[in-house]
Amino acid sequence: MGFDMERFVAMGGLGGGHGQQLGIAYRAHGEDWAELALPYDARLIGDPVSGVIASGPIVAMMDMATSVAVWLKRGAFEAHVTLDLRVDYLRPAVPERTVIGRGECYRLTRSIAFVRGIAHDGDPDDPVAHVAGTFIGMAA
Amino acid sequence: MSAPRTAIGQAMELPPYAEWLGCSIDWVEDAPQLVMPFGEHVMGWPGLLQGGAIAGLLEVAGIAALTHRLAGEGTARIKPVTITTNYLRTGRDQHPTRAVGVILRLGQRTANVEAVAWQEDRDQPIATARLNYRILRG
Numbered sequence: 001m002g003f004d005m006e007r008f009v010a011m012g013g014l015g016g017g018h019g020q021q022l023g024i025a026y027r028a029h030g031e032d033w034a035e036l037a038l039p040y041d042a043r044l045i046g047d048p049v050s051g052v053i054a055s056g057p058i059v060a061m062m063d064m065a066t067s068v069a070v071w072l073k074r075g076a077f078e079a080h081v082t083l084d085l086r087v088d089y090l091r092p093a094v095p096e097r098t099v100i101g102r103g104e105c106y107r108l109t110r111s112i113a114f115v116r117g118i119a120h121d122g123d124p125d126d127p128v129a130h131v132a133g134t135f136i137g138m139a140a
Numbered sequence: 141m142s143a144p145r146t147a148i149g150q151a152m153e154l155p156p157y158a159e160w161l162g163c164s165i166d167w168v169e170d171a172p173q174l175v176m177p178f179g180e181h182v183m184g185w186p187g188l189l190q191g192g193a194i195a196g197l198l199e200v201a202g203i204a205a206l207t208h209r210l211a212g213e214g215t216a217r218i219k220p221v222t223i224t225t226n227y228l229r230t231g232r233d234q235h236p237t238r239a240v241g242v243i244l245r246l247g248q249r250t251a252n253v254e255a256v257a258w259q260e261d262r263d264q265p266i267a268t269a270r271l272n273y274r275i276l277r278g
């Protein structure tokens with residue numbers, strides 16, 4: 001019995017109130033990855049001159065996408081906390097475009113999950129951000 | 141609470157995202173300290189702060205510190221390049237979260253900032269971030 005992605009989304013598992021109010025939505029998943037979407041919203045602008053959204057909402061989405069990737073790879077939900085998360089901003093997201101976040105768990109030990117991912121606004125080969133991070137399981 | 145002011149007394153305008161988070165500024169020893177009350181919109185697991193909201197607050201604290209320092213320079217723009225957030229403790233719903241950005245270096249082209257977020261006790265931070273920026277001077 002693996003991790004039931006559809007049921008998890010239906011239960012509102014994507015980041016609680018924060019994810020909901022950012023409008024973060026489920027897109028797709030595989031054995032060790034998950035893809036979420038963050039719609040453009042003028043209230044999330046971080047640079048009023050350019051209209052580019054702040055990095056915080058992208059961090060929130062990538063934290064969720066990589067978290068779900070861990071549970072998919074583990075095949076079960078297990079509470080964990082973020083140890084660290086690095087985000088490299090490769091270029092600004094284009095205003096008005098939905099940002100897609102794809103998170104992957106590339107290594108899982110008994111207590112630590114190593115994750116990475118990208119965020120893009122239409123073309124996965126031209127990402128807006130690259131992330132790398134670790135989670136530690138609460139049961140460990 | 142007084143209206144946000146920069147070093148030279150101009151109103152400091154926080155970006156829309158900072159307002160969305162519910163951030164306001166407390167001036168402590170002439171430096172901007174960000175205050176973010178708890179609410180549904182920053183909650184992850186029930187009663188706990190979401191990690192992304194904490195990272196967002198640290199980002200706003202970094203921008204506020206640089207905006208304050210650069211206030212006399214007119215048209216400088218601040219672009220984040222890398223942000224690394226370390227999560228030290230759980231953020232809970234009983235207290236607002238505070239954050240400040242400490243500028244480690246402000247050069248011609250880059251700025252290096254360390255931001256710290258805490259709830260009850262500044263000596264018990266819930267998260268820190270290293271923020272590296274590109275500075276574009278007009």
